[in-house]
Amino acid sequence: MSAATTTIPLLAVRGLRAAYGKIEALKGVDVEINPGEIVALIGANGAGKSTLMMTIFGRPRARAGRIEYDGRDITGAPTHEIARMRIAQSPEGRRIFPRMSVAENLQMGADATETSEAEREAGLERVFALFPRLKERIAQRGGTLSGGEQQMLAIGRALMSRPRLLMLDEPSLGLAPLIAKQIFEAIRTLNRQDGLTVLIVEQNANHALKLANRGYVMVNGLITLAGTGAELLQRPEIRSAYLEGGRH
Amino acid sequence: MSVTPATSSHTSQPLGSAFILKKALISALVALVLFSLMIGIRTEAGNQGGLIYWTRFGDLATMVGVVFGGSIIVELLRQWFGPVETDKVVPKPVRAAMSFVGHWLAPALLAFALFVPVIFYHQRYILDLAILVLTYVMLGWGLNVVVGLAGLLDLGYVAFYAVGAYSYALLATNFGLSFWVCLPLAGILASFWGVLLGFPVLRLRGDYLAIVTLAFGEIIRLVITNWQSLTGGPNGVSGIPRPTLFGIPLDNSDDGLAAKLGIEFSPTHRLVFLFYLILAMALLTNWVTIRLRRLPIGRAWEALREDEVACRALGINTTTTKLTAFATGAMFGGFAGAFFATRQGFISPESFTFQESALVLAIVVLGGMGSQLGVALAALAMIGGFELFRGFDQYRMLVFGMAMVILMIWRPRGLVGHRAPTVYLERSEAISSDLVKEGHG
Numbered sequence: 001m002s003a004a005t006t007t008i009p010l011l012a013v014r015g016l017r018a019a020y021g022k023i024e025a026l027k028g029v030d031v032e033i034n035p036g037e038i039v040a041l042i043g044a045n046g047a048g049k050s051t052l053m054m055t056i057f058g059r060p061r062a063r064a065g066r067i068e069y070d071g072r073d074i075t076g077a078p079t080h081e082i083a084r085m086r087i088a089q090s091p092e093g094r095r096i097f098p099r100m101s102v103a104e105n106l107q108m109g110a111d112a113t114e115t116s117e118a119e120r121e122a123g124l125e126r127v128f129a130l131f132p133r134l135k136e137r138i139a140q141r142g143g144t145l146s147g148g149e150q151q152m153l154a155i156g157r158a159l160m161s162r163p164r165l166l167m168l169d170e171p172s173l174g175l176a177p178l179i180a181k182q183i184f185e186a187i188r189t190l191n192r193q194d195g196l197t198v199l200i201v202e203q204n205a206n207h208a209l210k211l212a213n214r215g216y217v218m219v220n221g222l223i224t225l226a227g228t229g230a231e232l233l234q235r236p237e238i239r240s241a242y243l244e245g246g247r248h
Numbered sequence: 249m250s251v252t253p254a255t256s257s258h259t260s261q262p263l264g265s266a267f268i269l270k271k272a273l274i275s276a277l278v279a280l281v282l283f284s285l286m287i288g289i290r291t292e293a294g295n296q297g298g299l300i301y302w303t304r305f306g307d308l309a310t311m312v313g314v315v316f317g318g319s320i321i322v323e324l325l326r327q328w329f330g331p332v333e334t335d336k337v338v339p340k341p342v343r344a345a346m347s348f349v350g351h352w353l354a355p356a357l358l359a360f361a362l363f364v365p366v367i368f369y370h371q372r373y374i375l376d377l378a379i380l381v382l383t384y385v386m387l388g389w390g391l392n393v394v395v396g397l398a399g400l401l402d403l404g405y406v407a408f409y410a411v412g413a414y415s416y417a418l419l420a421t422n423f424g425l426s427f428w429v430c431l432p433l434a435g436i437l438a439s440f441w442g443v444l445l446g447f448p449v450l451r452l453r454g455d456y457l458a459i460v461t462l463a464f465g466e467i468i469r470l471v472i473t474n475w476q477s478l479t480g481g482p483n484g485v486s487g488i489p490r491p492t493l494f495g496i497p498l499d500n501s502d503d504g505l506a507a508k509l510g511i512e513f514s515p516t517h518r519l520v521f522l523f524y525l526i527l528a529m530a531l532l533t534n535w536v537t538i539r540l541r542r543l544p545i546g547r548a549w550e551a552l553r554e555d556e557v558a559c560r561a562l563g564i565n566t567t568t569t570k571l572t573a574f575a576t577g578a579m580f581g582g583f584a585g586a587f588f589a590t591r592q593g594f595i596s597p598e599s600f601t602f603q604e605s606a607l608v609l610a611i612v613v614l615g616g617m618g619s620q621l622g623v624a625l626a627a628l629a630m631i632g633g634f635e636l637f638r639g640f641d642q643y644r645m646l647v648f649g650m651a652m653v654i655l656m657i658w659r660p661r662g663l664v665g666h667r668a669p670t671v672y673l674e675r676s677e678a679i680s681s682d683l684v685k686e687g688h689g
Contacts, residue, residue, distance in 0.1 A: 079560040095558035108547060
């Protein structure tokens with residue numbers, strides 16, 4: 001927590017409210033992410049975790065509050081412009097392009113941002129170093145990959161825009177534990193080696209909190225708890241609600 | 249053989265020749281039972297009101313034989329060209345021949361197209377038909393950008409065809425502008441209307457988009473029909489000038505092309521010229537589409553077809569991406585329209601009904617969305633085949649309906665359902681064994 005008070009956060013969300021029609025999904029959320037941190041956002045189904053991520057990305061629009069990225073106010077900016085500010089997102093459900101090849105999927109990640117040919121090459125090398133399996137599948141159609149490979153592709157595609165902040169929505173969703181572990185390992189590597197700042201939204205609280213420097217717990221559109229990953233893992237209410245199958 | 253072992257033992261079993269024979273025998277038996285009364289015995293009321301009958305066992309045998317043979321052919325075709333998922337019992341030489349054909353079909357077709365006017369110089373009907381086919385090839389390729397690549401179902405494509413045709417017709421008859429000046433103008437106007445259609449439908453997808461584009465096509469046609477002072481309404485525009493070869497008219501006047509070259513004038517010259525004109529325009533459409541597919545914008549179109557949300561998350565401006573797809577597709581439609589107007593010399597709203605949109609869409613879907621070769625083949629089959637079956641008269645539509653249903657069952661992705669990737673690794677990199685090993689966790 002000491003780092004949070006001295007440095008300017010890379011992403012600061014203040015009093016953010018968002019709604020789908022009349023249903024309020026975010027009821028005044030405050031989140032800060034400092035450069036070089038891994039921050040985990042955990043919570044039950046329907047708590048508003050994904051909505052928070054999507055609202056940061058401009059869709060749905062924020063009803064109130066403020067989103068600052070790198071000191072700039074990005075509240076209400078169009079999604080594609082936010083994506084070009086080197087914030088990358090691996091959306092929920094992976095959403096790779098099924099009929100396009102792995103290579104084309106990766107190129108899509110670099111298309112919108114102004115990347116030179118050399119940068120693209122370097123980006124591809126980085127992704128392949130991180131996920132060698134993608135290199136084997138380079139000409140294969142995205143839809144024919146396994147779930148884990150698709151997740152690797154989704155993260156790889158997000159990395160192609162050379163992001164400063166990577167936001168991952170449920171990267172372990174529907175993956176075998178071993179594959180999920182590989183994915184988390186890759187995220188750790190990215191953070192340690194390249195100093196990439198990561199916001200990770202997870203239901204798998206145990207994994208996410210072990211990986212993260214800090215964590216936020218979200219319940220019904222509000223942040224109810226915040227602390228370091230280790231602290232949160234020790235909290236009895238977290239243990240009972242998210243780590244032990246919801247036993248009372 | 250990508251099926252799992254459990255299912256393949258089931259599916260590969262009944263695909264042998266014994267299975268085909270058995271199936272054909274059963275079909276023949278059913279035919280025998282059905283036809284023995286329907287065809288084998290013929291009854292009629294006699295002169296005295298009594299029933300007389302006679303047998304036609306020869307006809308019956310023919311029918312049963314046709315069913316038997318046809319069933320074998322159908323089954324073989326089903327197994328050779330059937331859905332991609334099923335195991336195929338295609339013999340090796342046939343498979344090799346098919347891949348050979350697949351590789352050389354496009355160049356062969358192109359070479360053939362180049363020589364059509366030479367081969368069929370004296371058959372005016374075939375030349376006319378070839379021009380018509382090429383017009384639809386071009387329309388199909390144009391619509392392919394919108395439907396096949398960007399995945400935006402457009403049922404009103406004929407609107408842009410009409411805009412292009414009327415642009416040329418009105419500019420040429422009112423202001424005396426030449427075809428070559430009007431051609432780009434027709435394309436620009438059509439793509440302007442494409443953007444205009446694009447704006448209101450930006451948020452729509454699938455069925456909703458289809459309905460709005462359908463309405464758009466009808467609106468354009470109705471405006472043309474009713475705006476009498478400008479378009480001549482139902483009477484159309486006549487006396488549209490013929491195209492010239494860089495200012496040299498193709499007629500039998502003194503400064504016509506024939507006179508300048510010192511050869512005898514023949515009306516076929518103009519047909520040949522029109523043929524090469526539409527061939528060049530269609531090839532231009534094809535070339536531009538292929539080039540665009542390799543650029544980020546083309547990739548963005550395809551990605552948009554796959555997943556709009558993911559596109560936005562990657563920083564793709566979906567608004568401009570959709571609008572450029574509409575504009576590009578419409579532009580080619582406009583070019584084709586201008587060509588249509590100059591070929592016909594007369595246009596009226598009747599040429600731009602919904603049926604045209606449906607026909608072009610059918611060509612794209614049958615050809616395989618996004619496949620350039622498939623669209624060309626489908627246009628050839630649809631337009632050429634339609635003429636071929638002219639003898640069937642009113643059964644023609646029935647034959648076509650059936651052919652389309654069968655094709656969609658067997659090849660739901662169209663004639664050429666294969667999509668070639670546009671990104672390749674520049675170097676053919678050998679993957680070292682330690683990398684490969686790592687992946688199999």
